[in-house]
Amino acid sequence: SYELTQPPSVSVSPGQTATITCSGDKLGDQFASWYLQKPGQSPVLVIYQDTKRPSGIPERFSGSSSGNTVTLTISGTQAMDEADYYCQAWDSNTAVFGGGTKLTVL
């Protein structure tokens, strides 16, 4: 089955830039989305179609794609950005999520 691979954890200092990667064999041919989830809350869409940001999502969140890797970048990371982040794509009529990355802001 198709898999998306994310680092289990990423740490960043407040005000610095956080980057979270997601790799998959077919990502070069697919669009990816990113979601953040804080403890006890539902996931929130932060990036779709690799680079687009939904209304209401701060500009510090951005997405990029290169080859079989997509990247979520958070510029000027704030303490409130501490959360689990998941990438997601589709393959053969099946949605696939990455395993998730815990972003720690310290």
Place this chain on the structure above:
Amino acid sequence: QVQLVESGGDLVKPGGSLRLSCVGSGFTFRGYYMTWIRQAPGKGLEWVSYISSSGGTIYDADSVKGRFTISRDNAKNSLYLQINSLRAEDTAVYYCATASPVGDGHSYFFEYWGPGTLVTVSS
């Protein structure tokens, strides 16, 4: 504003059944594709099932095929998930979410999510 509210989660014995519901408001429900996604305690997100706006197209994850059935009633702005032959590994929070197409229309992102409903399978 868009609102999705799930219900129907419960403590069920292995082999049992449940029907989850999700009611949408604040948007034209019949115009949206919909999906169910679950999350086991302390684990990541797992996509479960998808249904087109008319209900004519359904996709299921391999892990639930033959046991879970997604359906919808657009007249009631409602999405359903019938889950049978429950197993301990089905224990999870079940979220309903809207599915919006991108690209050639064969990929989707999940824009709006409900708060989820907890299904616990235990004897």
